[in-house]
Amino acid sequence: MTAGAAAGADRLRFRSAAVSHGRGPTAVPRFGQVTVDVRASDPLSREGVVAQLRPRPEVRLLGSPGSEARVLVLVADTVDDDVHVQLRHTQRTSETRTVLIPTQITAQQLVSVAECGIGGIIRRADATPEHLVDVICSVALGQGHLPGDLLAQLFTEVGRVQREVLGPRGWHTTQISTRERDVLRLLAEGHDTAQIAKVLCFSVRTIKGTLQGVMDRFQLPNRTAAVAYAMRQGLI
Template sequence: MAGVQVAVRSADPLTLAGLSGQLAAQPRIEVAGRHTAATAVLVVGADRFTPDLVAQLREAAAEFGTPVVLVADGVTEAELLTAVECRVVAVLPRAAATGGRLAHAVLAAADGGGVLGPDLVGGLLKHLDRIQRDLLAPRGLTASGLTAREIHVLRLMADGLDTAEIAVELSYSERMIKNVIHGLTRRLNLRNRSHAVAYALRAGVI
């Protein structure tokens, strides 16, 4: 069984050699010589979260879209948000980057998951709460990008009701229901009603 192909990057030769050596010793991981389209996970080592590191992460994200395991110290809540934009899905402090923990983070990233410390998870959740409270809620939106009215309509659509039946159920006019459906499909670039219901299902709101 082929292992997960990993590329390792670091501006520091010692860090690069250390991370590469630890990963190469793991049975389910193959360390590639360079980052290519076949790379499943990119591991990046750095002392701190610097502008140069952000530029490197953005370049890798734009070129390959590979999930990133970041090994760095002192990543703050604000820096984590920037890192997430660059496809970072796991963050390990340098002292915690043992072979076993690196392997766990890499395998989780390859499987679509992530690894964050409790402090970073807590900070991220607080930030999401502020976004919901200060930006989305005043506009009647939820984290899914849907309003409460749109969610009600989508739930009834998922139950098989047509426009007229939804209008009766919610005590709206048929024109209002059509406008709601048109508005959400246009705003979220959804192709049709089935696509809208699928979007809501994936978002976990129905």
């Protein structure tokens, strides 16, 4: 094959592997074809997705459910207990990332699947072959995908949980409580234990216990390390 013919073949291959949504083409991932396992709550839904993916050069469908796939495509009408079981099992037992295709999903369900390590979500109505392959390749590369309106719902729901559930109990989504944050902030400003206890109106014993709790939870050797960790993580 001449150099010109080879270049033409390469261009043809790139076009056949491209996915376009007005954002330009998406090339085949650097590791080659993405191995994909498709599962669904009913055979008809599974066969529909398989039929969409089979002709695509970007993916390679695995025939055995037990095979190690880079991406699991999970099709479901709603996010029920069976979906959570499959998501948690995949998260615990493999490095496979999951693309969920639900018919409908609520804000609370969105938070619950996020906790299960979901890689991407596509509504079933939006799951065209091009869009599905685009998301599969992105998720395989370690990226995530969430429709804009669902992302807004996720932010709103996380804020609601913090405001109505965690906040009144002194907890926080950053894994430190309001009291812990206040103690670490004052410690970072140079106050000693007695001064912190006076400012926050707690006993010295309570302040020491609070600091020890942070050090134990994050496996930090001393108070200086606790302050440094909190600052690195943006907690104070």
